[in-house]
Amino acid sequence: MCIRDRCKDLTRELQHRAHMSEQDRNFIQSLPEFHHPMTSLAMAILYFQKDSQFATAYSNGIPKSEYWRYTHEDALNLLAKIPKIAAYLYRRKYKNATYIAPNYKLDWAGNFAHMLGYNQHEVKECIRGYLSIHSDHEGGNVSAHTSHLIGSALSDPYLAMSSAVNGLAGPLHGLANQEVLRFLLDAQDRVGEDATDQELKDFVLAHLKSGRVIPGYGHAVLRNTDPRFIHQKRFAQKYIKNDPLVNLVHKFEEIVPPILQELGKVKNPFPNVDAHSGVLLYHYGFLEFEYYTVIFAVSRALGCLSNLVWARALNLPLERPNSIDLNWVKKNLDNQQQAQQ
16 A cells, blocks of 8 residues: 555544544633633643543553553544644634534645634645644654653553643743744844845844844754754745745844854754744734644644554653752762862
8 A cells, every 4th residue: 555545544544533522522612711722732632531542441451562552542533633622722712713614525734724714725735844844853852752751651642642732832842933933023123124134143143142042043953954944944935925024034044053153152053943933824824823832732743642652562661760869969069160160
């Protein structure tokens, strides 16, 4: 079977599992509207834990060799529902609770865009790309690691994914693209849409001199331009013409790295995925900044839930961090003081 046919089969499988009862919808509708959408998403995922096949099977005493099978069932069920949950929360909070029924002629990502209320082909392509490039991160960041950590205690995928969402909601993790977008809007407001390269350089230097960082630049692992940034840039070059904010992203790509290299501010002075993702959503009229992280969470579910299945299939152990004592603290503080002298 070719990859395209496998994708079609998976799409049909997810569509079959996406059903939500009236009771399910009523629970989501009962969540306070003043909550941050990430809070509501985490609570909604926890609510569906009632349907966990892994939790039920574990209570019934299944052998370890079967853990992965029931984790897989939960992963597919949650993956099928999370776009619908997220879209329901969006329409309720921002669009006067005017809900849009799913269109099962569309794929998983295209249907998510449809339920949000965006039906233009290029917007669906944007969402497809967004969900793809944010899906996995080798377990090394907060959300991916959190789901692995919680899952290592044999907590079911609903508990683990809700925890991942809470980690993703942190300002140092999932809010990065919003920080970039605010930075770009501030730059545009201060120097104008037709700013020269020198004016943009002066803005960047003044921003750094004030003790702030340039959001969207640098990466803990990569030492070159993030390939996910490149994907988004190519998308913008194909579909978006003459958008001042998008053009500003591409100007900063040329201006910021040499400045950071000269100042020695970061090991990797090149743009990362967050340098471009927010501005694409903004271009298509997606102005609810605080919801951007929910789209991130829908994407990250692909990676987190897949990794949970592998973890149970490989019988990975309970994860325990290393501990330190006061002697370690004292030794390291003494070393820091000596280094500063």
